[in-house]
Amino acid sequence: MALATRTARGGRPERPPPTPVRLWRSTIGKKTVMAVSGALMLLYLVFHMLGNLKVFFGPDDxxxxxxxxxxxxxxxxxxxxxxxxxxxxxxxxxxxxxVAAYQLSRRDIAARPVGYRHRRARTSYATRTMRWGGVILALFVVWHLLDLTTGHVNPNGEAGRPYENVVATFSTWYGNAIYGVAMVAVGLHVRHGFFSAAQTLGAGSVGRDRALRLTADALALVLTLGFLAVPIGVTTGIVE
Amino acid sequence: MKITLRIWRQSGPEDRGAMRTYELDGVTPEMSFLEMLDTLNEELIGNGEEPVAFDHDCREGICGACGMVINGEPHGPDRTTTCQLHMRHFDDGATVDVEPWRAAAFPVVKDLVVDRSAFDRVIGSGGYITAPTGSAPEAHATPVAKAAADTAFENAECIGCGACVAACPNGSAMLFTAAKVTHLNTLPQGAPERESRVLDMVETMDAEGFGGCTNTGMCTSVCPKGIPLASISTMNREYLRALRKG
Known part of the structure; x- marks a missing residue:
């Protein structure tokens, strides 16, 4: 009986759009795209951070x-x-x-057209700064590529000599400032992002909630400290 | 007790609305928040003014009809429904802000009353099971594992009050929909519609103009029934599973 009610009139069931289209159209699907792409970038960041630490073994390494x-x-x-x-x-x-973040954010803002008079911000700082933090990180990536990949804005800018270029960047006050802000932003973004991605991909459960949050905190802390070790090393003269 | 109330007054859906201030004397600590509003309304009616409109029904904390944002928190400072919130949670001489649920999917009907029929349409699109009607089924006919029964019961506690939507910075109905999906998809009785249920309910939820989930956890922190944030993860898992199965 119930099966018959699920069949469209005319006897032929309506064909749903292909799975990737359905995924992209739904809020949960778009969040899944964000979770998977975020996880890929996070994986890259871990290897990037470990590679950066080579700086402490000298220019040849x-x-x-x-x-x-x-x-x-x-x-x-x-x-x-x-x-x-x-x-x-x-x-x-x-x-x-x-793109997914932009489209979801627009939808989220439209879902609360009239705000509360009595405001109460009780979400964590990391959660509240996801959107603008993401924008800051995108801008940082542009600067970072111009600085250490293409060398356009690097004070040294010598191709094939990343060690000398890194030392040159962190010998300037603005290089340290931009990098420092971005690495705190990346830590905050990962802190909420890792937990959120796990939730979105369905890995969350009542018993695992605490473990996921702790993992997110640890990951954020290790990444931020690992990345900040390089400018700190240059500034203190450990790396020269 | 003397309480200063700042209440959202809006004569109808088209009215712009504004906060109005009322001084209320003779409030006692054992009054419920709704009884306090009744007292205010009696005074307003006595003065020939329009009483404050608000939703309420059982006044026992089980029906989900009442709900208003009190000092920026859905259902106020206590983790319960507005009808079970008592004035002992407020200091003598306190100023209390009272506003309706705010969400595009919950348009204001009048004062503190919002139209929550969007929830009904989400339920209508999949929040049911197919079962023969008639006499009650034999209790042992369908065995349910203890863990599944516990999870289903925890989620079945949702009374659909809408506090989760009101608290969410994105006006998202994910916790509500997740509670219904988790409740029914965990049970063998819900298995025949397991895939279509989650796909259809999420589609309706999106179509009603609710926002997406950013896992802030605001919903679960105000839920009078304590629906866990993990239920949203369960729904995400069910959704992706159903999508894979086509």
């Missing part, structure tokens, strides 16, 4: 590591192909994450 990144996958992959594949993948993740 750091520059050698940077050169090796261009040869990964050879001879199956051509020179620098691995790097470009990673870049394309990351760019896709950034675009998907940003």
């Amino acid at each position: 750091m520059n050698g590591y940077a050169h090796w990144l261009r040869t990964v996958g050879e001879p199956v992959l051509h020179h620098e192909w691995f790097l470009w594949l990673a870049r394309v993948g990351l760019l896709a993740a950034v675009v998907a994450h940003g």
